[in-house]
Amino acid sequence: MDNVKKETEANKGRRNFIKTTAVASAGFMIVPRHVLGGTGFIAPSDRLIIASVGVGGKGKSDVAMFDKSGKADIGYLCDVDTRRAADSVKAFPKAKFYKDWREMYEKESKNFDAVSVSTPDHNHAVQAMAAMQLGKHVYVQKPLAHDIFEARALTAAAKKYNVVTQMGNQGASNNGPRQMKEWYDAGLIGDVHTVYAFTDRPVWPQGIPWSANKADIPKELDWDLWLGTAPYKEFVDKLVPFNWRGWWDYGTGALGDMGCHLLEAPFSVLGLKYATEVQASVGSVYVDEFKRGYFPDSCPPSSHVTLKFPKTAKTKGDVTVHWMDGGVQPARPEELGANETFGDGGNATLFIGTKGKMMAGTYGLNPRLLPTSKTAEIKVKEKFARVKDEANGHYAQWVEACIAGPGKKELSSPFEIAGPLTECLLMANLAIRGADIQRKDAAGKITYPGRYSKLLWDNDQMKVTNFDDVNQFVKREYRKGWTLGS
Incomplete structure (x- = not known):
């Protein structure tokens, strides 16, 4: 990681709470707006760095849609199955990869702004709650939680921690x-x-x-x-990656x-x-x-x-x-x-x-x-x-709301809904x-x-x-x- 020190000065333009080391290791060069000059670009302070938990299957398409918004960087990828994660890892080679989301949160929480959760239902709540307690905006695939207590707790936490939230029922933006x-x-x-x-x-x-x-x-x-x-x-065969739903x-x-x-x-x-x-x-x-x-x-x-x-x-x-x-x-x-x-x-x-x-x-x-x-x-x-681009715009809607800050933009499926x-x-x-x-x-x-x-x-x-x-x-x-x- 010799390049970390070399990039430190360039990274000072990033938000004050972002530490430079992990951003550099993820391969991002963050520079102040005035250095870039001109128009038509998005300044570093107007981009969202996302850590994605679950990046195979639906998670694969989720991270691709966040990237397609043009205002997000996929900084970190996490999946318990490297086979399922392979396509996302290939698509975002600069993103740092983890198997354990808890390790990713512990080591990198000061280096990303938001978390996307696209894992089996039974782990949604713990992954989303931990992210919100770190002050991170969250996007969680449907259903929001596995049981009623979890859903109520996440709804309350979104308000308590004042973060931007969205559930992945993209039809809400149609x-x-x-x-x-x-x-x-x-x-x-x-x-x-x-x-x-x-x-x-x-x-x-x-x-x-x-x-x-x-x-x-x-x-x-x-x-x-x-x-x-x-x-x-x-472990039994054919339960993952899909039949767990039953x-x-x-x-x-x-x-x-x-x-x-x-x-x-x-x-x-x-x-x-x-x-x-x-x-x-x-x-x-x-x-x-x-x-x-x-x-x-x-x-x-x-x-x-x-x-x-x-x-x-x-x-x-x-x-x-x-x-x-x-x-x-x-x-x-x-x-x-x-x-x-x-x-x-x-x-x-x-x-x-x-x-x-x-x-x-x-x-x-x-x-x-x-x-x-x-x-x-x-x-x-x-x-x-x-909503621009309807269901596809569901992702950009959340990204833009995160950048704007809580309460600044309307969302189709925040946790209160x-x-x-x-x-x-x-x-x-x-x-x-x-x-x-x-x-x-x-x-x-x-x-x-x-x-x-x-x-x-x-x-x-x-x-x-x-x-x-x-x-x-x-x-x-x-x-x-x-x-x-x-």
Whole structure:
């Protein structure tokens, strides 16, 4: 690292709290604005240095989109699996690489401004909380957290530490949700009382037993660090990099994967926040043609969840939201033509009002009034500012907001919005998990009391008041050595 001392003087133009050594090791030459001269460049003080945790898969595209904003430098990369990280490492050769995000935070925290988290759901909260406690802005992939307690804690922390936050449900920056807000505010469909959202996910295995076939841990993967907060289990093949989504220890099922994309529009259009009650029915699997399987560690293959939200400033009464996954869909709206596609086919959000209906596909794309002929016929005044480049601009929106500072720029999915949205999904998962809780009656017969209950939610206490068995999932126990924040 002989070049560190040589670059020290040039680096003095960087923000005062940035130390020169790690910036130099990451390969950046930071010089004052007046040295560069001319126009059309972005001065060092107007650039964001990002440390990215999880840089394979979705993380790979995340760091690429931050870079594409033109106002960010990818200074640090971190991933527990060097195989998955290889493309990002190649794309950003000047970025310093770590396997352990805790080591990266400890050694480099004075050298970056913001953190992007794109890891499995069960580690989102600890990685984001630690970054915020260091005063770093954070971008966290959806869902924001794995359990309700974590989501509430992150929402509070964003405010406490006064940092710029964004959840990675990029559809929140699309024009579609804004168009639907304009239609709704114009009174075109009356007062919405019911919403349906459905997805064809999961596209990974669910409702299955844990594999009994142990496998060798790939030398490139730090399995213990991948497990993070989750209970220790022996490595099994095909769990990573994707199928973890179907296991409660790590993922949040189809709701966690697609709910933030499909329920964001109802939240923004109707001003929904916290539900008061929830109930669920789940699909069964069979180990043979006569015997049902019981695999409570795995998310079910399909579910139908009903949530009730209290009246908001934009509704005249309570709102009932139906969630369906595993290919389950509601009846097609009568106003939809026999050969017209419901949403985008596999996914949709449907609003039912007192005067009409409207729907959209994933990410709020292709919003349409029903019957669809109304969409072209009726025009309303644009009242909500659009995000440049829509979903792709979701990343630049956060980068620019970080540079501007807290409270200076509007964001599509800051934690104050993303937190309650995520809690809604996780509350639905309480009902889904509750449906798999077994008890034995006096005669020794197995019963499933959660399958026939409506769970009543005390939002202030963060607990279900009438079926205590599910409250164990509101705040899970971390593996020894892991905590949520300092």
